[in-house]
Amino acid sequence: MDGQRVTKPKDIRRRHTEAFKLALVERSLVPGASVAAIAQDAGINANLLFNWRRLHLQSLASAAAKDSCGPVLLPVTFVEPVAACAPSPAPPPPPAVTARAPLGTIEINVRGTVVRVRGPVDEASLRTVLRALVGAA
Template sequence: MDRVTQTVEIPPKRQTRRHPTEWKRTIVALTFEPGASVARVARENGINANQVWAWRRLHAQGLLTDDAIPDAMLPVVVNEPSQPSMALEVPTETDNIPSGSIQIQHGKTSIRIEGAPDPDVLRSVLDRILR
């Protein structure tokens, strides 16, 4: 069976724009002018009309101000632990190996797998048999 490989270029994810508060207030003010339309103002400024409506709601609530955003920096005090920490038991790799078996039948072929096989080997065997 021939395989065809094709390279597909995925465009980078768009970053969220951060518009200055003063610019947002200017856009909102333009929508309140006589005969103005939110959709037209948004289109003329290259933004989505839904975004302008959201800014209008913030303006109506008095939240479209520079001081409406609270400071993100808070003081932090780091204390040493009062008691030494208890050592945690780290599970060994043998604890994670599942025991058991699985049997697969496909046509005249029968496969029995016990323990935890290597995923790559299992994938290769199943791919070959299930063709």
């Protein structure tokens, strides 16, 4: 090539220490904190700080999953079956037709665990599942 030397472009990306990243992530996780303002004060792009936050929260979730002691058991109540020779009570009248909730899906992500509820679900059951998830977290 006519004696010209081909050079590679310099890597102009800045390298940030883990302590710097962690300090910014912790500041951004404070309730009411503005990620954009924190990033601007530090002289970095807000998208970079959002990425660091996502990676930090994922590492916390995976560490929590490793530390968990396994599945959570829910209380169960057994009811004695009615004797076959006893007369069965008259069936209750059918419930009055009420407006049904539209069918849909609820998806809840709690620290990497996804709970998906499809179709109509009564409020008490959903509360029980959510309490169990909060207790496990």
